[in-house]
Amino acid sequence: MATVEVRDLRKRYQDFLALDGVSLKAESGQLVTLLGPSGCGKSTTLRCLAGFLEANGGDITVDGESILSTPANRRGFGVVFQNYALFPHMTVAENIGYGLKLQKLPKSEIETRVKDVMQLVRLGGLGDRLPREISGGQQQRVALARALVLKPKLLLLDEPLANLDARLRDEVRWLIRDLQQQSGITAFYVTHDQSEAMAMSDMVAVMKQGRVAQFATPREIYQKPVERYVADFTGEANFIACSSVMSVGEARYAVTAAGASLEVAGVPEITGSAELLLRPEALELTAPAAGTFQGTVTKSAFLGAALHCEIALADGSILKLTAEPNHQVETGEEVGIAIDHSHTWLMPEVAP
Amino acid sequence: MSLRNPKLFLAIPAIALIFVFMILPITNMVDMSFRTPGQSDPFGDDYTTMHYDRIVGDAYYWGVLLRSLLTAGAVTLLCLLVSYPIAWHMSKAKGMKAVFLYACIASPLMTGVLVRNFGWMIAAALNGPLNEFLLGLGIIQQPLRLLFTQGLVILALVHVFVPFMVLPINNALRNISPTLIEASTSMGATRRQVFRDIILPLSFPGIYPGMILVYVLAVAAYVTPALLGGQMVSYMPTLIIGELTGTFQWPFGSALAIVLSVSTILVVGLFTALTARLMERSKA
Incomplete structure (x- = not known):
């Protein structure tokens, strides 16, 4: 004590x-x-x-x-x-x-x-x-x-x-x-x-x-990790580099990530370049053209309790995604990805 | 077990060697020790227990035996006291420092036994460097008679047997995980308690072979007591050699040798029995 x-x-x-x-x-x-x-x-x-x-x-x-x-x-x-x-x-x-x-x-x-x-x-x-x-x-x-x-x-x-x-x-x-x-x-x-x-x-x-x-x-x-290193060490994570980061309130930012415009929460007082953290479980598969991002399925693995996919976006970045196990996805299929906005998080880019 | 068993097959050279150079000679010596004394030959044709009766009945031989066993005991204990700190430092040394220390430790073994003992004779002489050193420091006023004393015999034996004690203890100390020391420290042990409760018992697998080796070697040492001990005191080995090569009493000399061997085995056996529990627990 x-x-x-x-x-x-x-x-x-x-x-x-x-x-x-x-x-x-x-x-x-x-x-x-x-x-x-x-x-x-x-x-x-x-x-x-x-x-x-x-x-x-x-x-x-x-x-x-x-x-x-x-x-x-x-x-x-x-x-x-x-x-x-x-x-x-x-x-x-x-x-x-x-x-x-x-x-x-x-x-x-x-x-x-x-x-x-x-x-x-x-x-x-x-x-x-x-x-x-x-x-x-x-x-x-x-x-x-x-x-x-x-x-x-x-x-x-x-x-x-x-x-x-x-x-x-x-x-x-x-x-x-x-x-x-x-x-x-x-x-x-x-x-x-x-x-x-x-x-x-x-x-x-x-x-x-x-x-x-x-x-x-x-x-x-x-x-709410403060940098990529922390996010990486605490679990599976996707990072998307953001262009045009604008502060729109306390620890809230308007960003453009992989072609999509988003408003996200993040580490306070980011000034330089930033990247967006998306945990695999915060992403959801949708019909093509419906979600925030569009991409092609490159890998999918059925793990029993969940389905793990990797999806290549148009700009070349890869997103890891955890889907509901009964979802049917084929490699090469075009899909849309919806984001659970409460689970997005913006971090400054820091040397690893 | 059959000859097709490869382990037994590989053991044949060793078994042959032990049989020819150990079992046969010892059997021969036991046999010799029961022979009657010879008139013109070193031994007679009949069997007798008279040599053992003579040894057991004569306080002189008891005295020499006791002196041999006690001197070896003193050598062993002094060796342990001298060697433990050296082994401790060696166990901490790494790289070239360790190699250098190993060379230093082994150095007494690299000198021939005669050369080493003549060295001691010169060093311990009345006007030798040891006395000059002590006189120079003012510790003594008159040169000490060091040569031909029991003390010098013990000192010289400790000197040459230190490697046999240091190396196994060093080995055992290296096998003690440093986290054990940290663990006991975190439980409140002082350095002294860590040594007493953890390090000392766990180094016993090195102390035991070191003590046995040194004791057995010290009991059987012949050249050093013969050269440095003088004519005043006898040890069993000098006595035995005297009977065998001086007066050619092979049966009596053999009986003395058997008595010494059996006594040594008894001492070693007693020590082993007394420390069996500690050994059983502390071995890795």
């Missing part, structure tokens, strides 16, 4: 700038995801939070107090690692109880608390096993229990699901989210998986080259 603020955090390795002014804030009880490709600085940020790395500049505060001078072993944060980092020579119960033992708590109390937390993460009966004798999913739950049993002020999770198969990933994901919400622990969660980030987080920080490209709710990140 702590408010955590990261302010202008910088980290340099010789000639590589890993963190170039990262600022974030987690309100008490929030789960904040750091999302981005490898090398974007998300793990570095987490390791600075944990105290495993020393920042070169900026500050990290917990409830208003800087923790940068506190060594990692006195921060009282729980850390869950991608490779679980269970102590191979200790049993499951010893792993979970290790932190309590360091606090010199009485044996009986350690036993009770270990037992309780094992119940919580559904590890009952596995206390005497060694880590190598249990499955990957169980190992990850031990890692989680080991962090939670210490009642940490802050929970730091570094790609905790990356080594699990898809089915387990779903299960453990919900377990993490449930436990985090029940206990009200503030948490930072590092991942490169956008669906994981969207599903679990209160806030998402999309990171790009050591900076936070956008820090907002999952909905905003998806629907």
Whole structure:
């Protein structure tokens, strides 16, 4: 139960700038995801939070107090690692109880608390096993229990699901989210998986080259990204370059895109060139000449729950589109495309 | 298992080698240790347990055996103390630095055993560089008698056996994932606690072979105690060689050798039994 603020955090390795002014804030009880490709600085940020790395500049505060001078072993944060980092020579119960033992708590109390937390993460009966004798999913739950049993002020999770198969990933994901919400622990969660980030987080920080490209709710990140990089990273997206961008109100613009004149919402105060974001599910197939755009179907794939098409417009741009599965489309067919205007979004063109 | 089994087939050279150069000689030596002493030959025709009776009944041999086992124990422990920090630094080194460190560590093995021990004799002489160094620093007023002491034997053995301890420990330390250290730190462990609870137990798969190797080599060391230990104190190997090549008492010498081997096996076995649980848990 702590408010955590990261302010202008910088980290340099010789000639590589890993963190170039990262600022974030987690309100008490929030789960904040750091999302981005490898090398974007998300793990570095987490390791600075944990105290495993020393920042070169900026500050990290917990409830208003800087923790940068506190060594990692006195921060009282729980850390869950991608490779679980269970102590191979200790049993499951010893792993979970290790932190309590360091606090010199009485044996009986350690036993009770270990037992309780094992119940919580559904590890009952596995206390005497060694880590190598249990499955990957169980190992990850031990890692989680080991962090939670210490009642940490802050929970730091570094790609905790990356080594699990898809089915387990779903299960453990919900377990993490449930436990985090029940206990009200503030948490930072590092991942490169956008669906994981969207599903679990209160806030998402999309990171790009050591900076936070956008820090907002999952909905905003998806629907109102500040630049193409963010839109690309959070899901399937079409981008259409716009000519003649004119401001027609607060964060509203009149644009010409692929031959059509549209009035759309977008990032405030766009001045230079801009591109239009159209998510595949915001587009709908119509009869030729009926929609906003006209084009030719170049690909179509039936995926069961939906039909994925690619449509080439007259100006050569390609639109990906998710249609209702029973729609019949043939490659080479002329179609019209209607736009759900509430899902269009204009962004300034920024260097990727 | 039949000869068509390729694994067994490939093992034939090794089995042959072990049979000819280990099983046969040991069998021969056990046999020899029960022979009666010879009059004009090194051994007689009849069988007896008199050599073992003599060793067991004579406190002198117990003393020498104990000295050998304890000296080897001291060498092993000192070796461990010296080697662990070296292994630690080596496990952190990368690239050319690691190669350089490996070369340094292996250097005592690159010198012949006689040359190395004569080196120690010169270094430890009354007017040798070690004494001059200590006198020069003002730590001592009179030159110390270093040569022909048990301490020098131990020092020289530690020197040459350090590589056998460093290399396996270095290997084990390299296998410890750094995230384990971070994990324990995040759970509140101080550096000392991380070392005690995580690093030390997890490096045991390297400590164990290092200790066994050094102990066995130290118990059996002959040249170093013979040259640096002087005539005042005896160790089992010097005693055995004396019986075999000095007085030509092959049966008695063999009995001493068997006693030493069995004692060493008992010590190693006891150590293995005491650390079995730790080994079972800490192996990768």
